[in-house]
Amino acid sequence: MTTSATPRERLLEAAGELFHRDGVNIGVDALCKAAGVSKKSMYQLFRSKDELIAESLASRGPSYQALLHPGPEDERPARDRILTVFERQDELVAQGDFLGCPHVSTAVELKNPEHPGSVVARHFKQHLTDFFHRELVKAGAEDPGTLAIQLTMIFDGASARAVVRAQNLGGIGVLTAAALLDAAGVRASELAAQAG
Amino acid sequence: MTTSATPRERLLEAAGELFHRDGVNIGVDALCKAAGVSKKSMYQLFRSKDELIAESLASRGPSYQALLHPGPEDERPARDRILTVFERQDELVAQGDFLGCPHVSTAVELKNPEHPGSVVARHFKQHLTDFFHRELVKAGAEDPGTLAIQLTMIFDGASARAVVRAQNLGGIGVLTAAALLDAAGVRASELAAQAG
DNA sequence: AGGGTTGGAAACCGATCTGTTTCCATGACT
DNA sequence: AGTCATGGAAACAGATCGGTTTCCAACCCT
Numbered sequence: 001m002t003t004s005a006t007p008r009e010r011l012l013e014a015a016g017e018l019f020h021r022d023g024v025n026i027g028v029d030a031l032c033k034a035a036g037v038s039k040k041s042m043y044q045l046f047r048s049k050d051e052l053i054a055e056s057l058a059s060r061g062p063s064y065q066a067l068l069h070p071g072p073e074d075e076r077p078a079r080d081r082i083l084t085v086f087e088r089q090d091e092l093v094a095q096g097d098f099l100g101c102p103h104v105s106t107a108v109e110l111k112n113p114e115h116p117g118s119v120v121a122r123h124f125k126q127h128l129t130d131f132f133h134r135e136l137v138k139a140g141a142e143d144p145g146t147l148a149i150q151l152t153m154i155f156d157g158a159s160a161r162a163v164v165r166a167q168n169l170g171g172i173g174v175l176t177a178a179a180l181l182d183a184a185g186v187r188a189s190e191l192a193a194q195a196g
Numbered sequence: 197m198t199t200s201a202t203p204r205e206r207l208l209e210a211a212g213e214l215f216h217r218d219g220v221n222i223g224v225d226a227l228c229k230a231a232g233v234s235k236k237s238m239y240q241l242f243r244s245k246d247e248l249i250a251e252s253l254a255s256r257g258p259s260y261q262a263l264l265h266p267g268p269e270d271e272r273p274a275r276d277r278i279l280t281v282f283e284r285q286d287e288l289v290a291q292g293d294f295l296g297c298p299h300v301s302t303a304v305e306l307k308n309p310e311h312p313g314s315v316v317a318r319h320f321k322q323h324l325t326d327f328f329h330r331e332l333v334k335a336g337a338e339d340p341g342t343l344a345i346q347l348t349m350i351f352d353g354a355s356a357r358a359v360v361r362a363q364n365l366g367g368i369g370v371l372t373a374a375a376l377l378d379a380a381g382v383r384a385s386e387l388a389a390q391a392g
Numbered sequence: 393a394g395g396g397t398t399g400g401a402a403a404c405c406g407a408t409c410t411g412t413t414t415c416c417a418t419g420a421c422t
Numbered sequence: 423a424g425t426c427a428t429g430g431a432a433a434c435a436g437a438t439c440g441g442t443t444t445c446c447a448a449c450c451c452t
Contacts, residue, residue, distance in 0.1 A: 149365055
């Protein structure tokens with residue numbers, strides 16, 4: 001029985017997992033059953049299924065981000081902090097239970113870019129790009145704006161490969177991100193140029 | 197009325213479009229209505245909706261490929277032929293009616309990698325990788341296998357950006373692919389080393 | 393013109409969808 | 423102990439799902 005935490009938390013947790021595993025077309029009945037919450041309660045806590053989609057995606061954002069990003073206690077150079085994201089992603093893919101980035105998958109399934117869930121997905125991608133951008137500025141990269149977008153693109157490309165189960169060379173994301181950083185002059189030996 | 201071509205062709209055409217635009221969860225009724233074909237005929241021509249998904253995806257593969265790949269009459273160096281794929285993709289994205297790679301979207305929605313539609317998607321991605329590989333071998337690249345996969349990954353990453361409507365720098369795919377080719381020594385000035 | 397095949401329109405099946413409602417068991421507060 | 427709010431179980435509504443079947447109009451060939 002899943003009777004810990006509040007009904008709202010249980011719903012967000014179950015929704016986050018089931019929407020990702022089975023797609024956003026999973027029924028509300030199955031969702032509520034998994035959460036141990038009645039439909040009545042669900043519709044008191046959320047206006048609609050669409051709102052639950054968006055809120056569950058948003059609620060899992062921080063933990064997903066924490067899983068990928070290096071913490072502030074990691075004081076290695078920006079280049080290593082950036083590559084950490086791709087290393088962690090590769091680990092998830094290697095574990096075999098990686099179903100693609102939940103935000104991208106949800107946006108793909110929803111189709112409508114105005115859907116609240118698509119908006120959340122877009123914001124999450126922006127957060128990732130912003131992280132890359134901050135680190136690239138620290139590293140003194142020449143065009144951090146473009147490079148940050150390129151890195152995000154590689155991240156999503158690596159996700160897509162996992163989804164279609166394309167032949168996977170382990171570490172292809174790290175390898176490609178590193179190649180781009182090299183090309184941009186953000187080398188391993190580069191000193192972090194703090195502007196603080 | 198859509199009464200040209202055979203019912204089978206009309207179905208494949210409508211299915212290819214509607215599955216892509218509305219997702220694979222669109223109903224068989226809507227599909228048949230769009231194709232001007234009865235459900236009875238549909239189920240005489242295809243064993244199930246799942247088979248129709250796979251066959252419509254497969255049937256649109258060649259034209260999608262022709263849209264992206266340079267033809268054999270394009271005798272420019274391999275590097276240019278490779279970049280053509282990304283240029284054409286950028287054009288599609290810029291037109292605004294780009295909903296992501298149909299193969300990746302379908303695989304994302306189906307979840308099950310054993311689904312016949314997912315198998316078709318995987319094969320399509322392999323074809324793209326194979327094209328890159330052939331060109332890279334022609335260009336004498338050092339590690340064509342890895343680089344071909346990296347290019348495919350960039351292709352899918354660029355698709356994902358379009359789907360989530362992330363901030364789009366025009367030509368980010370071309371730019372990134374070119375950077376990778378540069379890093380691998382497949383330069384614009386490189387002479388094609390035909391092994392024929 | 394007449395016989396036979398093709399294929400569309402639509403009813404039908406049971407299951408499931410989102411969302412609402414009713415009913416009742418439980419637990420907290422006084 | 424008695425009142426009251428919380429929330430789960432489940433029936434319900436109307437629509438739609440994938441898939442099957444019936445019926446009939448339109449065409450083919452001789």
